[in-house]
Amino acid sequence: MATKTKAKTKKSTPKTTATAARKPAAKTTRKPVAAKSARKSTRVSAKTPSSQPATHNSRDRYIPQKIEPKWQKKWAADRLYRAEVDPSRPKFYALTMLPYPSGELHIGHWYAMTPSDARARFMRMQGFNVMFPMGFDAFGLPAENAAIQRGIHPKKWTYANIERMRQQLRSMGAMFDWEREAVSADPEYYRWTQWFFAQLFKHGLAYKKMSPVDWCPKDNTTLAREQVWGEDRRCERCGTPVIKKNLAQWFFKITDYAEELLDFDGTDWPERVRLLQTNWVGRSEGAEVTFHSEHEDPITVFTTRPDTLWGATFMVLAPEHPLVLKLTSPDRKAEVETYVAEATRQSDIQREAADREKSGVFIGAYAINPVNGARIPIWTADYVLMTYGTGAIMGVPAHDERDFAFARKFSLPIPVVIAPPGWDGHPLKEAYHGEGVMVNSGAFDGTPTSEAVAKVTKWLEERGLGKGKVTYRLRDWLISRQRYWGAPIPIVYCPTHGAVPVPDDQLPVLLPDDVEWKPTGESPLKLHPTWSKTTCPICGEPATRETDTMDTFMCSSWYQYRYLSPDYDKGPWDPKEYSYWMPVDCYTGGIEHATMHLIYTRFFTKALRDMRIVRDDEPMMQLRNQGIILGEDSDKMSKSKGNVVAPDDLVKHYGADAVRAYLMFFSQWDQGGPWNSKGIEGVVRWLNRVWKLIVEKPPKRANVETSERSNVADLRRKVHQTVRRVTRDFENFEFNTIVAALMELLNALAKMKETSVVNTPAWDEAVDAYVRMMAPITPHVAEELWAKMGKPYSIHQQPWPKHDEAAAAEDMITLVLQVNGKVRDRLQVPADIAEAEAKDKALASETVRRYLSGKTPKQVVYVAGRLVNVVV
RNA sequence: GGGGAAGUGGCGAAAUGGCAGACGCACAGGCCUUAGGAGCCUGGGGAGGCAACUCCGUGAGGGUUCGAAUCCCUCCUUCCCCA
Structure with a gap:
């Protein structure tokens, strides 16, 4: 894949365009001076001390502080980096991740942007018509936190920061086309963010549902799964451990694209990012199998190992599973209820930890194993999560570590159904999940693991006991945020018509300026006396607005399109610009966005394609990531450590x-x-x-x-x-x-x-x-x-x-002479020396002969242009 | 626990099967200078030797190869992602 794109880039570097790139320069030339020699041109410049400061020393010294602002001003005045549609020239859309306007450009921004700029400049000199835009990802929490802490309005804070950062960005001398600047907090921008939301809603890709979601108690908002980091599940922004809350929230159906997100064909993205995204999507192939309780209640489980079905000796339901209370026998009721109450208070991560002592209770009911009719006990245990799979598992202790630990603890049988190579028939000391041969599995005995899953799945399907199924770890993207400084979700709730999208001609739904910040954790939009009061777009009756705003990753999922025509108001972009510039040819930025922004923007483009708004399958053809620049003490830069480079x-x-x-x-x-x-x-x-x-x-x-x-x-x-x-x-x-x-x-x-x-x-x-x-x-x-x-x-x-x-080309080369792989001599020889001559010279070398000490060489290896290795 | 990346002088690094350490920092010696925290020149992997030179050397051990920093296996350490 990578080589394919590489070859394409090379091929599309036509010689003719180099001439094209020269043309504008020729136009602006006032006096073309053909410098005959460096000496001569030096004299010329000495006579015109134009840019040089008057110093006591008459020497012409390099003073960057004098020349840099001068050229930056001239480049801007001449619109030198303005990128315009020109179908006669090959285009190159170079993009670097846009910054959040925190107020200070740090060295990390420089590290991300200036090499990207150098590469874009190189492509321009290679003859491409290069567009290299810049903008600001301007919505988000820090602005609102500043408002609460210092009483500055988020808009004022944000736009003042943008103004300052524009100046800082200009000091880089990058070839940004500032006429294409886009700011995601501008109403002209978020009008279209909202429009996209409405489009996704109309196509069934945006929906609202009640669900247990991650909530950051410090930032007072819900977070997407991707924004919860680490083992102890902390908020990506502030590091506070998140808690679960049951809330009605808006989601995008990114899971519809799970399979396609695994396909990177045609793109040149780093293997590392592809792997991170592939793992994040977490495809697993297996089968759904339906067990039944003794009272005929179906209990469906998902397993990646249907070939181990014969080894199931118990079932486990998640404590939240609706069947738990229904199936529990009266004599077990008290015990089970106590356990369920305790388990639901624990965090998922505590519950799933593999090394944790297993807990659980038998609920007094039994299920029938559909493959062999075995009567197996049903338990409830906190290591099974309701949010994962079907919320129920079959326990196969011999071939799953956690089931093994559970069975050991509660003295459940551990029959082996996959025999490891050379198995002696004795009980296993630990769960075995390697390759083997099916045993104790009726007609399937002797089937090797490599064929087992497919054969058993087919067999299950034929008997209506289950079916092959692919599941994904990827969850739908939670985009509701209970905060003010974001694009309002353009939905109106009507008592008659339910959730109705705001019609296109009424967009944008503007954020009100007159809001108050109270540390209550409620969104200021909810506290606003009038803002949410509106009428239903369908019937005109009184209705209320959605007060949640959108995750800012929604804004940044499409910014590469807004750069095409930031002032365009008939659509999110000008189709003429789109058809010339898209897709992005080279995208650069930090790898930390691998499972967030970079997966969202791919989803976004694919969804837009299916809605026939864009034609591309992928937004960015080539991706390159910079590393992280550390402080001088090799620690991560932070204000508290005092190692920040300004x-x-x-x-x-x-x-x-x-x-x-x-x-x-x-x-x-x-x-x-x-x-x-x-x-x-x-x-x-x-x-x-x-x-x-x-x-x-x-x-x-x-x-x-x-x-x-x-x-x-x-x-x-x-x-x-x-x-x-x-x-x-x-x-x-x-x-x-x-x-x-x-x-x-x-x-x-x-x-x-x-x-x-x-x-x-x-x-x-x-x-x-x-x-x-x-x-x-x-x-x-x-x-x-x-x-x-x-x-x-x-x-x-x-x-x-x-x-x-x-x-x-070198005309003379250093020919290295080795004896048994060790360098013993070097000869200066013509680069085009013939093999025979090189070998002769090597054998004639005095040093080589000394090391041969009279022995006859067994082999003489010749590497053209490099060395002769004499082996004895 | 699973997956991935990395480990080379005092330091940042280069070399992706063929002369290990390009380039730079720091250091040492010298030149220039009233001065040098400027500039210029020279030298630096380790050990031995007056020297020519020799031996050792890319986290550790093994393997493949005429030849390994580079490819393969095992292990150690660090970082990242997932559990």
């Missing part, structure tokens, strides 16, 4: 380009790692040296002793090898080695600047390619150097350099 301070001190370059340099992007305040000085040094390489005059004396011809070839080889390497690494998101390769090339160029090669066209070619390659990573200094070289504005509209395979 990007604003870094920009002020080192400039945005250095921060960008360091974030890309210090580690593999998807790996993250600790910040190092000394490490960034290395890239600062790099940028200073690049500056000097290009701006400062070369030394007067040219080294006449070196042969110019070989120097030119060496220079071009290094340059073209670097272009090849950097291009490949950009394609693969390997940003750290890009910066390393550029540093390496600089080291080589700095040495060569001392030689006469500096007066050759090869030098100009080198410097030209160098600045182009820097441009995606350090856009400001690249633009400044480009201008100083007298090249036409803007570097960011230039094509990416192409490497010349012939120039990059």
Whole structure:
């Protein structure tokens, strides 16, 4: 799958588009200056000290604080990063996850966004028409908490934060197309969030039901299953342990898409995310089997191992199971009721813990095992959950750990029905769930595990005892939130017509501004005196509004579409924009959203497709995740630990380009790692040296002793090898080695600047390619150097350099000579040396002969261009 | 308990079957300088040796291979997800 998409990306990089990308640049060129040599262009720039500050020192120094705001202003004024529909050019929709406007852009945002920006810039230089939008996921709890704590209105707090963060985002020098900015809390945005809700409702994909849901007592709201984290089930936002509440809540039927969500065909997503989502969906194949009580009450169970049915020696009903009270015999009633009352007070997680001492009570009733007519006792026990499967299980102690522990505790029989290989017929010491052969199972005896499930399922179906069934762990998405700062759910409750969606022409259902916050835990919308009073859209009689708002993940499930046309008011997006830009070609962001946002947005696109609103099966074709950037102490950054790195301070001190370059340099992007305040000085040094390489005059004396011809070839080889390497690494998101390769090339160029090669066209070619390659990573200094070289504005509209395979080829190589796999000698040989000659040279080597000590080689291994290994 | 990822100098890392440690940080020595917290040059995996050189070395152990940081098996440690 991954290779398929990769190949596609490569193929769709047509040479012709590189020329197309150059066109606008040519238009804006005032005076195309063909710099004949670096020396010459240096002189030109020396005469025009345009951007340079007046210092006592007349030297032209790299001062990022001067050049960065200057270029940012010019780029914005020129709408340099404006992305417009242009069917004559191949499009590339690059998207990075939009931030929540918390009020402070942290280094994690920089780490997510600036490499994404560099990649988008690279694609632009590759000839694509690139759209790289930005916006704000502006609804959510922190705004409301600020309102309660500090008395600031959530809207005021949010929009002030957005204003501040816009400025911070601009300091990155990213190629965001700000004309496409979307803010999810704008009425023009949430009008469509509500419209989508209504569409889902009309298509039966949104429904309300009473159910035990997770409730965060601190944030006073329900949470989706995905927003409850960890073993002890804490709120994803505030870390408070959640409790169960029985409430009428709105859900989206994401479970309708369980099967399709497992299919990633055609997308290039990391294996890790696919695995997380696959496990989250939790498909399990098995069979539903119906047992009956002695009084003919059907009790259906789901099992992944119908082949173990003959080993069922008891049944367990969840304490909440409706049959528990019905089937309990009078003499057991008191005991069972006490147990049920106790069990329902426990949390699911306590109840399910595998290592916990099992508890349960016999309810005084029996069931008949449909496969062998065995009369087996029915128990109720808290390790069976009502919310899981059918709320009832068959107990097969020999082949299930928990059933085994239960049977041991209550002295129930443990008959083996799957014989492990080499089983001696003795009782098992622990539950066995490996491969084996069916035993004690009537006609099925001897059936190996590999065929058993299918055969038994077929047999059950033929006899009407059960049927094959696939179940999923995935639950429907709970989207009701009992809070104010979110998109109101556009539903009206009419005494006659029930839940009625607000008609499209009455959207948006606006949030009222005049609300009060009381720490009662009630939604302010519920406390508002008039807001919820309305009339029924169908009959016009008095009716009330739904006061719950939507989970903010609903807003972010479709934002990639709103960027297409954030001002469009005839629909959620302009179809012309849609048909050109969608789907998203490359999506970047944190992996922490694997089972939340990233699964919701896939569901959303699939649901829209089935409602014929979009044509795509998947919203984002390629996904890449960055790692987490840690504090200098290798701990997670947090204010309480005092290890937070503030990007604003870094920009002020080192400039945005250095921060960008360091974030890309210090580690593999998807790996993250600790910040190092000394490490960034290395890239600062790099940028200073690049500056000097290009701006400062070369030394007067040219080294006449070196042969110019070989120097030119060496220079071009290094340059073209670097272009090849950097291009490949950009394609693969390997940003750290890009910066390393550029540093390496600089080291080589700095040495060569001392030689006469500096007066050759090869030098100009080198410097030209160098600045182009820097441009995606350090856009400001690249633009400044480009201008100083007298090249036409803007570097960011230039094509990416192409490497010349012939120039990059080595003519001499180091041939490694090994004896028995150990390096013993090295020879400089022509790269195109023939195998026979290489072997001869190896055997002729004095060192090799010494290690052979007269023995005849058994084998001589030759690896072209690399080594000869002589084996004795 | 299940699944996944990772483990390489003092540190961040590079090398994905073929010269281990590219690039950078820190450190050491030198140059330049009135000065250096600037810049430039040089050196740094470990052990032995004046040296050429030798041996050892990618969490541990085993295996495959002419050849393994890289592939396979077992184990240890750390992190993530699920239970």
